[in-house]
């Protein structure tokens with residue numbers, strides 16, 4: 273496998289599309305693997321190459337750039353990143369990583385690729401910053417250090433560079449363990465009772481199907497009609513009844529005061545799920561965070577009136593910034609009459625008046641959650 277050119281050629285073509293067309297890594301990789309005819313081991317190797325190079329491209333470039341004098345053609349840079357990732361992160365022996373990878377290059381560039389990769393192979397990296405060492409944009413590192421503290425941020429950054437598959441739920445659905453913990457909070461027993469549940473940001477349906485398969489009556493709403501199709505196919509697969517409603521969560525069409533539980537699993541910056549979304553760190557913009565926090569607050573304010581007095585409202589986001597999470601929670605409680613339900617059970621670590629799971633806590637995704645009781 274380590275000498276196989278087909279796997280590397282496929283990885284190169286997927287990476288070129290991600291680079292040139294700004295395509296989403298998972299959306300290009302899956303069909304390419306399905307059409308490849310490769311066996312499962314080779315598919316896993318291609319997946320590791322594609323996601324690894326995508327995540328670690330800043331660190332790879334730092335190792336490559338000292339040996340480059342002219343601007344590189346994007347495909348040649350991708351070939352060099354592929355070689356560098358195999359050498360430094362996959363620990364593939366030099367002869368395989370270099371010679372097979374160089375043979376992907378057009379004839380005119382092979383000399384250059386060979387010379388650069390041979391130098392990269394014997395380099396001992398001295399990383400000037402954590403952002404370069406762990407391959408993140410500077411702003412993400414600064415923001416997480418400011419919000420989580422330096423040590424927790426560093427552990428989170430390291431942890432989100434390690435691939436980890438989602439786990440099967442009892443009913444067969446693939447879902448990360450932290451999302452399952454949010455579903456557990458949503459369906460927990462309590463004074464709010466077992467009536468109707470609204471999930472107002474429901475797609476692709478992970479948490480809504482979990483609640484429905486435990487026998488709760490759930491209505492799944494989402495802004496995106498296209499994404500609601502995913503909820504539909506998931507609910508059909510799992511054979512659960514899940515009425516779907518296309519609606520902007522800030523202008524919900526539902527009668528007030530009829531639900532016992534509402535979930536706002538809101539759109540967010542996703543800084544807790546960077547291990548799953550390999551290219552996300554290069555797409556998210558710091559400037560989006562405040563807008564997302566404002567949207568989350570609006571969604572919460574619009575969701576609360578759906579509840580009967582004493583009903584349970586859950587606000588969750590798969591991110592780790594304070595402005596989303598704690599900031600939204602404080603603004604929400606200042607604006608609306610709610611009672612906080614806290615502290616949250618283990619393994620949630622205390623985060624303001626709510627809970628957080630960092631990616632390193634359970635070797636999972638990062639998630640924050642706040643629970644309220646409607647007055």
Ligand SMILES: C[S@@+](CC[C@H](N)C(=O)[O-])C[C@H]1O[C@@H](n2cnc3c(N)ncnc32)[C@H](O)[C@@H]1O
Nearest residue numbers: 473474475476477478479495496520521537539
């Ligand atoms: C984090 S995802 C939800 C994940 C889902 N709860 C699950 O467990 O599978 C956030 C969802 O919010 C939806 N969304 C974004 N803006 C929205 C809005 N204004 N109103 C309702 N849904 C919105 C997105 O389409 C996306 O499906």
